[in-house]
Amino acid sequence: MTDLPIYPLTEEHKMLRDAARDFAEKEIAPIAAEFDESGEFPYTTIKKMGTLGFMGIEVPEEYGGAGMDALAYVLALEEICKVDASHGVIMSVNNSLYCHGILKFGTEEQKKKFITPIATGEAIGAYSLTEPQSGSDAGTMRSRATRDGDFYILNGRKSWVTSGPVADYFVVFMMTDPEKKQKGVSAFLVDGKTPGLTRGKKEPKLGIRASSTSELIFEDCRIPAENRLGAEGEGFKIAMTVLDAGRIGIATQALGIAESAYEAARKYAGEREAFGQPIGAFQGTGFKLADMKTRIEASRLMIYNAALAKDQAKNSGKRYSLEASMAKLFASETAMYVTHQSVQIHGGMGYSKELPVERYFRDAKITEIYEGTSEIQRLVISRIEMEK
Numbered sequence: 001m002t003d004l005p006i007y008p009l010t011e012e013h014k015m016l017r018d019a020a021r022d023f024a025e026k027e028i029a030p031i032a033a034e035f036d037e038s039g040e041f042p043y044t045t046i047k048k049m050g051t052l053g054f055m056g057i058e059v060p061e062e063y064g065g066a067g068m069d070a071l072a073y074v075l076a077l078e079e080i081c082k083v084d085a086s087h088g089v090i091m092s093v094n095n096s097l098y099c100h101g102i103l104k105f106g107t108e109e110q111k112k113k114f115i116t117p118i119a120t121g122e123a124i125g126a127y128s129l130t131e132p133q134s135g136s137d138a139g140t141m142r143s144r145a146t147r148d149g150d151f152y153i154l155n156g157r158k159s160w161v162t163s164g165p166v167a168d169y170f171v172v173f174m175m176t177d178p179e180k181k182q183k184g185v186s187a188f189l190v191d192g193k194t195p196g197l198t199r200g201k202k203e204p205k206l207g208i209r210a211s212s213t214s215e216l217i218f219e220d221c222r223i224p225a226e227n228r229l230g231a232e233g234e235g236f237k238i239a240m241t242v243l244d245a246g247r248i249g250i251a252t253q254a255l256g257i258a259e260s261a262y263e264a265a266r267k268y269a270g271e272r273e274a275f276g277q278p279i280g281a282f283q284g285t286g287f288k289l290a291d292m293k294t295r296i297e298a299s300r301l302m303i304y305n306a307a308l309a310k311d312q313a314k315n316s317g318k319r320y321s322l323e324a325s326m327a328k329l330f331a332s333e334t335a336m337y338v339t340h341q342s343v344q345i346h347g348g349m350g351y352s353k354e355l356p357v358e359r360y361f362r363d364a365k366i367t368e369i370y371e372g373t374s375e376i377q378r379l380v381i382s383r384i385e386m387e388k
């Protein structure tokens with residue numbers, strides 16, 4: 001039997017993947033259930049992940065990163081997410097929603113100042129697009145950034161910000177010219193200590209409970225004009241470009257969750273006996289396992305393919321929205337399917353907090369919602385296909 005996946009990994013890829021696996025099993029696995037239960041932010045392990053280079057995998061070494069490629073990033077993220085999706089999303093947001101956008105659109109000074117502390121693990125980054133009344137329809141945001149000499153004054157309310165309560169720096173999107181709609185959106189880099197920025201209530205969530213999520217409230221928050229990321233009016237395109245990268249991260253999170261849920265089900269089906277044989281020997285269970293495994297491997301290939309497309313885009317400048325959206329759509333729906341079946345195969349034990357299976361089930365749901373719902377991924381994919 002072949003050892004899936006059949007994929008050409010370099011020695012560096014394997015070393016990084018093994019380092020992430022080792023860290024996740026030794027340091028995260030023993031605390032994952034406890035932090036899920038308490039909803040506390042896992043500062044200590046997140047800091048260690050930063051010092052190991054997991055928070056800026058594609059960031060060049062000159063800005064404190066590991067200087068590796070997108071495939072390396074998904075390989076490491078997959079290992080973290082197999083053990084805990086909360087650590088996984090914090091890592092994904094730092095790498096893709098935060099660092100990727102500054103790397104692509106930032107000035108030399110912005111890269112040094114805003115990327116280095118995140119890539120080296122000294123600080124945490126976040127991305128803030130959504131508002132209470134605008135989620136999927138991101139271009140209808142109401143928050144305003146008004147130019148005042150060498151400054152911008154930020155006002156408004158942002159919601160569902162991953163790492164919002166704990167982040168040191170934010171990439172924030174606000175309207176600079178509401179009449180121009182999407183073309184009136186601009187992006188800003190905001191230091192979390194700036195007066196006028198406060199964090200709203202922490203969201204009580206179903207899953208990924210150790211990752212903190214909150215509102216951000218901007219009240220006459222004054223930031224230097226040099227903190228604008230890209231040109232005025234370029235913000236919506238920056239937000240969308242960055243989400244293409246982010247969606248590969250969430251697809252990988254879904255893959256990691258699905259893999260662990262599957263592995264637990266496979267083992268349980270081999271051990272648990274009913275009516276005189278292991279339940280995996282019944283076709284009803286065996287066929288479930290076959291479908292779970294097949295969908296997981298299909299997700300993996302789509303994700304690795306999207307990562308390769310992202311790497312190629314670094315030279316060609318070509319968009320990889322189609323690959324990223326298809327990978328996120330398929331992997332997140334696979335995670336939901338696989339975790340659902342895994343709970344079912346475990347029976348009562350799948351419903352108990354004594355096993356991590358119920359946590360995988362709760363964690364999987366968000367992958368179909370954030371960084372673009374499954375409906376938005378279908379919209380992106382169908383628009384690209386219809387424009388051909």
Ligand code: CAA
Binds near residue numbers: 129370
């Ligand atoms: N890359 C580059 N440019 C892009 C792009 C992309 N991926 N997608 C769109 N654009 C450009 C378009 O080319 C267009 O430019 P032109 O006008 O110059 O042609 C412009 O942006 C507007 O595009 P659309 O007309 O397609 O815009 P739309 O209003 O119809 O919206 C959408 C498109 C796909 C629905 C988009 O709004 C979207 O992705 N919505 C979902 C938002 C989302 O994912 N939110 C999650 C936020 S993050 C989060 O979850 C929290 C967290 O912390 C993790």
